Amino acid sequence: MLTRxxxxxxxxALSSWAMPLAAVLAVAAFAIGLPWGLLYAPADYQQGxxxxxxxxxxxxxxxxxxxxxxxxxxxxxSLVWRHLLADVAARAMAPVGAAYCGLCLVTGSLxxxxxxxxxxxxxxxxxxxxxxFLTYLGYLALWASVExxxxxxxxxxxxxxxxxxxxxxxxxxxxxxxxxxxxxxLLRQGGSAIxxxxxxxxxxxxxxxxxxxxxxxxxxxxxxxxxxxxxxxATRRAAQPA
Amino acid sequence: xxxxxxxxxxxFVWPSYGLLILVLVGLAALAFGRxxxxxxxxxxxxxxxxxxx
Numbered sequence: 001m002l003t004r005x006x007x008x009x010x011x012x013a014l015s016s017w018a019m020p021l022a023a024v025l026a027v028a029a030f031a032i033g034l035p036w037g038l039l040y041a042p043a044d045y046q047q048g049x050x051x052x053x054x055x056x057x058x059x060x061x062x063x064x065x066x067x068x069x070x071x072x073x074x075x076x077x078s079l080v081w082r083h084l085l086a087d088v089a090a091r092a093m094a095p096v097g098a099a100y101c102g103l104c105l106v107t108g109s110l111x112x113x114x115x116x117x118x119x120x121x122x123x124x125x126x127x128x129x130x131x132x133f134l135t136y137l138g139y140l141a142l143w144a145s146v147e148x149x150x151x152x153x154x155x156x157x158x159x160x161x162x163x164x165x166x167x168x169x170x171x172x173x174x175x176x177x178x179x180x181x182x183x184x185x186l187l188r189q190g191g192s193a194i195x196x197x198x199x200x201x202x203x204x205x206x207x208x209x210x211x212x213x214x215x216x217x218x219x220x221x222x223x224x225x226x227x228x229x230x231x232x233x234a235t236r237r238a239a240q241p242a
Numbered sequence: 243x244x245x246x247x248x249x250x251x252x253x254f255v256w257p258s259y260g261l262l263i264l265v266l267v268g269l270a271a272l273a274f275g276r277x278x279x280x281x282x283x284x285x286x287x288x289x290x291x292x293x294x295x
Contacts, residue, residue, distance in 0.1 A: 040244055
């Protein structure tokens, strides 16, 4: 199935309707999730109104990890099978993952001050998340700094694979070390610790983040395919005799 | 509405939501800008005389 959709022409046909559909779903989910989290979800009995940062911070963290994992899968496909779209996909995902990761760090800091009394602490979760953000930036910088695109793609894929070691560290940091950051609330033994009145808007926001990421990644992939077509056309023109 | 907008904690909540909107608008602008730019360039390349389909 992956081979079937690794064809750029087939991807362009699929994304011509999937991209606007994802964008509409994202707008609809944010239109429900944003006011729900900001105004209608209950305040927390300990944290008060600052718990509303949850609906921005947690989905950003989930998808910063999820997008990096997807980039790693694409990088493996690029290195092993040389699929045409794998590099394009990994490169398109990087700015979205970096933006979500940066958003997670800043909103975490905004949440930390009223909750913990500090904007930042070098505990395992926060530090590993910062490392993930720096890995995203390094990946983007690598693509921008190597002129030969084939070489850039290979180096970026290797960097992405090396950086993947940080993903389980982020995920399990709150279990492996004593951290100021709280432990897992959703995926843990004994089930979710989040009340459905808060879990529902959280999941809607997570869906909105996912749909927005899908729409933006597809748009960036389409732009990259168009760019390669334009470059190929320019090369053909330059090769033609005057 | 359950939120108490007068609560001082909202000084931390508003910037979080504002930043989310800025990030989404920024990413959408980046993607849409690149897409329209390169789609136009690729179309112009396709329209060149002598270009095979």
